[in-house]
Amino acid sequence: MPSRSPIDPEMTILDVISRHRKTEAVFKKYDEQAGVCLCCEALFEPLYRVADRYGLDLQKLLNDLGEVATNSPKPLS
Amino acid sequence: MPIELDCRGLACPGPVLQTKEALEREHPNTIKVTVDNEASKQNVTRFLESQNFEVTVEREGSLYHVIGKNKSGETTPLKGSAALEAGPERKKIMVMVATDRMGYGDDELGHKLLMNFLKTLKEMGEDLWRLVLVNNGVKLSIDGSEALPTLKELAQTGVHILVCGTCLTHFDLLEKKEIGETTNMLDIVTSMQVADKVINI
Numbered sequence: 001m002p003s004r005s006p007i008d009p010e011m012t013i014l015d016v017i018s019r020h021r022k023t024e025a026v027f028k029k030y031d032e033q034a035g036v037c038l039c040c041e042a043l044f045e046p047l048y049r050v051a052d053r054y055g056l057d058l059q060k061l062l063n064d065l066g067e068v069a070t071n072s073p074k075p076l077s
Numbered sequence: 078m079p080i081e082l083d084c085r086g087l088a089c090p091g092p093v094l095q096t097k098e099a100l101e102r103e104h105p106n107t108i109k110v111t112v113d114n115e116a117s118k119q120n121v122t123r124f125l126e127s128q129n130f131e132v133t134v135e136r137e138g139s140l141y142h143v144i145g146k147n148k149s150g151e152t153t154p155l156k157g158s159a160a161l162e163a164g165p166e167r168k169k170i171m172v173m174v175a176t177d178r179m180g181y182g183d184d185e186l187g188h189k190l191l192m193n194f195l196k197t198l199k200e201m202g203e204d205l206w207r208l209v210l211v212n213n214g215v216k217l218s219i220d221g222s223e224a225l226p227t228l229k230e231l232a233q234t235g236v237h238i239l240v241c242g243t244c245l246t247h248f249d250l251l252e253k254k255e256i257g258e259t260t261n262m263l264d265i266v267t268s269m270q271v272a273d274k275v276i277n278i
Contacts (some may be wrong), residue, residue: 044123
């Protein structure tokens with residue numbers, strides 16, 4: 001994970017998307033691999049638990065989210 | 078001021094985000110969110126409950142009207158995601174029901190006893206935090222169940238009802254569930270860990 005990433009594994013999917021709206025597309029990208037709509041089934045779960053439950057690579061997920069969040073113009077709240 | 082959000086046509090997380098933004102912007106005591114899919118209904122309900130709203134859901138055809146009333150009657154700052162895990166400050170009693178009858182011996186008596194048990198649960202007041210239905214217990218949550226009115230009453234008082242998804246699937250009852258949030262073993266174990274007391278029936 002990049003040292004200055006704004007994404008933390010303890011953040012829930014809702015935390016991430018509400019602060020960085022463009023990250024929704026990242027979660028959508030992972031839906032197929034997870035086999036579910038992550039935003040439907042795991043919106044309130046922390047990322048580490050989402051990765052564990054759905055067999056995702058947590059580090060890669062954090063990297064992908066961090067990259068989009070860092071390049072987003074500004075967090076919403 | 079009561080506010081209404083029309084979130085028809087929006088998939089998750091859209092309705093929850095709109096609800097969150099409305100709470101941050103307007104601090105309403107009452108909010109009505111209209112959604113048209115099950116996932117949004119459940120997630121908006123769960124979010125509002127985490128923000129100390131008492132939630133009821135009215136169904137109108139394919140639509141769900143999720144109505145939240147602030148329990149304190151006061152506008153309060155938004156709580157973080159930790160509130161979604163633990164809920165408001167109070168003793169947390171989790172009751173896990175793994176059967177549709179209480180005890181062994183006479184099934185008819187056991188059924189009556191369980192109905193009475195569920196009706197009496199409300200005496201726990203706000204300490205009753207979660208009611209988890211597993212194995213045969215999931216049959217209490219389906220269309221036609223005698224327990225349904227009691228469970229709806231409990232849900233309206235803020236009790237979080239979780240229903241085992243694996244069990245519903247096993248009994249082919251997933252489509253017949255009328256109340257509660259479909260859950261999994263991780264949620265159940267996490268609930269046990271967070272609860273102050275777990276009662277198994």
